[in-house]
Amino acid sequence: MSTYSSRKEVPEHEKWDVSDIYSSLDEWREDVAVIEEMTVKLKEFDGKIEDGHSLYDFLSMQEKLSFHLSKVVVYARLQVDVDTRDKKAESILDEATQLSVKASTAVSFFRPFILSLDKSTLQEYISEVEGLTYFEDDLMDLFRYKPHVLSKEKEEVLTQLGEALSSPSKTFGMINNADIKFGLVTKDDGEKVELTRGMYEKLLKNEDRNKRKEAYHAYYKPYVELNNTIASTLSSAIKTNVTVSKMKNYPSALEKSLFADQVPKEVYDKLIEATKNHLAPYHRYQKIRKEMLGVDELRQYDLSIPLVKGVDKDIPYNEAYDLMLKALAPLGEEYVETLAEFKDKRYIDVRETPGKRSGAYNMGLYGVHPFVLLNHQDNLNSLFTLAHEMGHAMHSYLSAKHQPQITAGYTIFVAEVASTVNEVLLIHYLLNQSTDDKTRKYLVNDFIDKFKGTFFTQVMFANFEKDTHELAEAGKPLTAEVFNEVYEQLFREYNGPDMVFDEEVKYGWSRIPHFYRPFYVYKYATGFAAAIQLANGLLENKEGAKEAYLEFLQSGSSDYPLELLKKAGVDLTTSEPIEKALAFFTELVDEFEGK
Structure with missing residues (x-):
């Protein structure tokens, strides 16, 4: 249940x-x-x-x-x-x-x-x-x-x-969370109702393309109508960031944001450059998507629907936990046994109940233990969420166990590494265990889409932030037209020639809260790439890989994030981790296409 x-x-x-x-x-x-x-x-x-x-x-x-x-x-x-x-x-x-x-x-x-x-x-x-x-x-x-x-x-x-x-960010938050009214969509009984965010996510996966199209246009309606207002808030946020960075003697707003983690600007630039040089497999996947959906024109509202149907089976929570533990065997007996105890010791709040906060998280508490919130639904998606959050939980647990209070917490830059390593180990385990082609294809498609959201989309967002801040630093105006033009150009470049672009595409920037926390989203992509390299080392049983990774999990913030990752075997000051991650993506697309 x-x-x-x-x-x-x-x-x-x-x-x-x-x-x-x-x-x-x-x-x-x-x-x-x-x-x-x-x-x-x-x-x-x-x-x-x-x-x-x-x-x-x-x-x-x-x-x-x-x-x-x-x-x-x-x-x-x-x-x-x-x-x-x-x-x-x-x-x-x-x-x-x-x-x-x-x-x-x-x-x-x-x-x-x-x-x-x-x-x-x-x-x-x-x-x-x-x-x-x-x-x-x-x-x-x-x-x-x-x-x-x-x-x-x-x-x-x-x-x-x-x-x-901070008022531009607060103003956008009020607009986006309280004031926005989405357009109308048609229920199955023909009644017209106002779209909600929760409905939108579900409708984009609906088999009926007309329903997806209707939801897409209804969702973007307020962003189109409020284009100038939201452009004003984002322009103010960017200009404020640029002005404060200049006042505080930073070479640029980007370098101010990277300063705390001691990340060189080249890491950011190489991430974008390497990704742009390897967009061909992503474009090929878009073409495959178009062909499998059987549509004359691939549009933005066609990008979320699963391409392999009828596979998402029931996975009860206890079975999901056991599957996860088996998948994480490359991390060693002690890791697996400790994680098994989290379930028995009641560190996890598992079920969805009325009034419970949606989503999932890990909250590490030094001197006590991690607390993990889930809304487990006994399906494949929930299995991956479980593995993801327990990666965070083990990172919190091991850092707190091996570090004094002052260095027990880890930075956001490395936060997504442990969770993604668990997901990569899980996908490999499930692929190795799958006995039929359809299930295997479903799993590969699911991970390709995860890769798309965590990596390609975040790099595109990072590219948008860099371009718009550089325009502000050069004294250029930041109007709705400028934002629309920059975003549409990037969206076309990243998504490739097989997409047909609705008018709404260029307004995509106006719905992203992360843009009010500048130069943050790139950490999702670097963390994802680092995790893929680390997980591959574990799966290949590379000498010293397990020990180095476990040491990373025990390190908290005892060093700067790039140094911690170097010790674990990933050097983000080079393009290698990004290129290896993109090579893995190419392998996934090749398999999905049947090469």
């Missing part, structure tokens, strides 16, 4: 156990009081850090506060997510959020203070107090930002303008 009318019906062993964080709300409140007290004490350090001892006292207390605050916030978050209608849970999450803001404000003086010191003074403090070596890497990393920090007065002005500078 995969659908339940209430949470009470779900077996206990398929619900996560939040008592692993706090045994009761009273215990949670005790920690809230501890955080309140520490927040007051931390604020008192402002202007009073004068030597290594006071610096150590501040940093130790700040880390302790961070530990307690994470528990308080996650405990509240998990309870809201299993029932978003629960007012009591919402109330404690509000309380936790306000507490988090208060704590952040209390320590906001610290970064400017550290950057006001000479490096020699800080090194003197570290040599003074042995315990400061624990914080040394983080403190010294802050000094990388010194050339990009303005005067105290200017930094204060920028901080005060923070809310105003």
Whole structure:
């Protein structure tokens, strides 16, 4: 059974156990009081850090506060997510959020203070107090930002303008989530109803092409109507990013975004260049899609419908978990046994129930364990989601087990690697186990489409961000017409000659929230490519591959992401991982075509 009318019906062993964080709300409140007290004490350090001892006292207390605050916030978050209608849970999450803001404000003086010191003074403090070596890497990393920090007065002005500078993103969020009204679609009984996002995803996979076409036009209707308004918000967001980057002495907005992870601009450029040089297999797949669908013209609303029908079989949760464990055997007995225990120890909330947050996620909690939210539907898609999220969960678990608190968390740059490695191992296992051609073809098609969404589409988005920021940096206008032209040109280039382009295609940029978090989407593609190379090393039983990969999972943020991946065997400063991933895509298309 995969659908339940209430949470009470779900077996206990398929619900996560939040008592692993706090045994009761009273215990949670005790920690809230501890955080309140520490927040007051931390604020008192402002202007009073004068030597290594006071610096150590501040940093130790700040880390302790961070530990307690994470528990308080996650405990509240998990309870809201299993029932978003629960007012009591919402109330404690509000309380936790306000507490988090208060704590952040209390320590906001610290970064400017550290950057006001000479490096020699800080090194003197570290040599003074042995315990400061624990914080040394983080403190010294802050000094990388010194050339990009303005005067105290200017930094204060920028901080005060923070809310105003983020308004384009907030405005788009309100337009996209609250104000947009999609066009009408026809139900099976002939009644006209307003399209919703959930309906749109399903209708794009409908066998009836007229229904797909109707849904496509209804979905894009508000984006076409609001084209100038949304162009204004995105233009403002890009220009703000460009202006702040210039003010802070970065060579470009792109390099400002890459700075924290110490990623050279060449990594971004090589990703786009290598992908553009290997678009032919993707174009060939579009041609295959057109032929298999039997349409005279392949259009955008034909890109989501599965090409192999009647294979998606029922896979109960317990069977899915066992399949996943078998598929992950190349990671070794200890990995598989640990992951098997996650199910029995109730780290996972499995079932869809009324009011539960949609989708799936992993939330690692240092000092406790990972918590995984699913909405498992006993099908192939849910099996892949399970493998994906448990990849994240094992990354969180192993990093927390092997790293101190300060380096236990991993960066977004490497976040999708562990999840995608699991998916690649799973697809290979299922292909090896499949006994009929139809099932095999279905699996290959499913992974090709996954590759398309996680890699090609994200690189195209990254290309759009780079082009539009460069236009702003050159002082060129960013109007709706400019955005439409740039996006349509890229869409045509990436999707190839076998597509016929509806008028709506050029408005695609206007529906992407990620564009308000600039130069973020490329990490999906680099993570995906890195994961394919790592998974292939595991499958080929390459010497040292398993040990190097497990060490990567244990490393948290103990080094910069490119260095961690190099140690695991992937060098993203070269084109090799991208080219290997694209070669794998070519193999998938070849098999699907029957070559």
